[in-house]
Amino acid sequence: MIRVQEEDFDIGAELAALTGGDISIGGVASFTGLVRDMAPIDGTDHNIKTMTLEHYPGMTEKKLAEIEAEANTRWPLAASLIIHRYGSLSPGDQIVFVACASAHRQAAFDACQFLMDWLKTDAPFWKLEDTDTGSVWVEARDSDDRAKSRWTDKPDTTS
Amino acid sequence: MKILYFAWMRQRIGVSHENIELPNSVNTVDGLVDWLIARDDGYAKAFAKREVIRAAVNQEYVPFDHAVSDDDEIAFFPPVTGG
Helix, strand or coil: CEEEECCCCCHHHHHHHHHCCCCCCCEEEEEEEECCCEEEECCEEEEEEEEEEEECCCHHHHHHHHHHHHHHHHCCEEEEEEEEECEEECCCCEEEEEEEEECCHHHHHHHHHHHHHHHHHHCCEEEEEEECCEEEECCCCHHHHHHHHCCCCCCCCCC | CEEEECHHHHHHHCCCEEECCCCCCCCEHHHHHHHHHHHCHHHHHHCCCHHHCEEEECCEEECCCCECCCCCEEEEECCCCCC
8 A cells, every 4th residue: 555645644553554454464564764853965964944845746656556566576465555745844753654564574674675765766756955054955865776776686585 | 738847846947837839849858858948047957957857758757768749747857855
């Protein structure tokens, strides 16, 4: 399931709903992304007052659904969830949540990392940081492209 | 054709979206960018580093030599920074 929303989410309630009733699930891995209080701008750390997340309604949901579907073709997942927020957020606020449930832990861990790595490079979101020295659009990182590229080969799920 | 702009491209161009009638001479994403740049300085600033801009036609990522038609929805935006 995917959700793109302005409002906050309750991790406990989301995990309970994701796995509820399915006793074939042996493990759930999840990742929660939070707004940091500092950002490096031109090599110097700046205090973040607020972060505004913009997205492309329609394409965002489409890309997230594709990424989730891809994860489900690569790993035997019993359930999966991606939540991504947009709008104005403050340091400490939750931005993104991914969770994957499977019979065994490795699929859950790997699928969770895969979802985050692909989401970072493919989902059309942009972060604007309002710092003590002005507003700055966050720049994409090469390390995110490298993180995605490690998933080029499909995993060996026979072992 | 509907064109959408996001993040700093939207700020530089000054609108989040616009509807245009695609000239017959424009057949590709690259051709559309050339045409837009010739219209106004804001576009020239927004597309100054064309190689970093990403394009999506009907909500799918495309290379700049991809074909465009008047029925398309096309979006231009900087590299994405979600997550």
